[in-house]
Amino acid sequence: MRLFRSDDLLGIARETMEFVLEASEATHPNEYMGFLRADDASALDIDRDGQVITDVLVIPGTESSPMSASVRSHMKPNDMRSVGSVHSHPNGVLRPSDADLATFGQGEVHVIVGAPYGWGDWKAFDNEGNQRTLEVLDVEMPDEHFFDFTQEDIDRELGDANDDRGGFLSWLR
Incomplete structure (x- = not known):
């Protein structure tokens, strides 16, 4: 076991992305919101240094409507596995709003999922709102x-x- 994890984000587990798409669709017409958590790639039998998104943390008390989702920030744990956020846009727009950009401060990747919540209906962004690549990986989940x-x-x-x-x-x- 290593004391320090690599900061390189290799991608998101297919099973985790399936969960995100299903949760976003189930929440429709309201927004869905959660925080992305990663495991060290070595724990997933990947022979590369880095991390893979494997979990979505949903904070108790998250409130959502068709226009927004808000989290009680005092309920968010100080989570060493946190690497970003995920939320849905029921209107299908796959770009961050000004309000989204204001929440992109923590973590290195922020995923937006849009209706109708299929495999092509999501994009990943960095903290500045620039689109980035996020590979979907077929891994054995822990x-x-x-x-x-x-x-x-x-x-x-x-x-x-x-x-x-x-x-x-x-x-x-």
């Missing part, structure tokens, strides 16, 4: 065990909540 459970586990816990042994949901009684 295992996240935060939600490491099955439907059988849920059913078992729900069943346990109805007997005298307690269980995960027993506090609901």
Whole structure:
């Protein structure tokens, strides 16, 4: 494990881009907004120095409308994996507005996704609003065990909540 990560941003994982497109479409006609997070390429078995965008962090309390999305900045964690932002433009315009440029200060890449939210309906920009290249990479995503459970586990816990042994949901009684 290296102490310092390379600052080179190699691209975005295909699975992450699929999530962004789906989340943007699901939020339509309101804007979608999140923060992009990256993993070291070596953790993804890529034999190059750099980082790959693998996650989107959505901040609790994000408010969105068809014209804008706003984040409570005090809710954003000091995240060492943060590399930029993503948001949608329901009107389909794939260029940053003046308001967008005012929020592009943190991170090195900012993705704008436009309706109808297909593979050709997004662009990446730098902090100044200049379009930049962001390659979509086919990588094996790291295992996240935060939600490491099955439907059988849920059913078992729900069943346990109805007997005298307690269980995960027993506090609901």
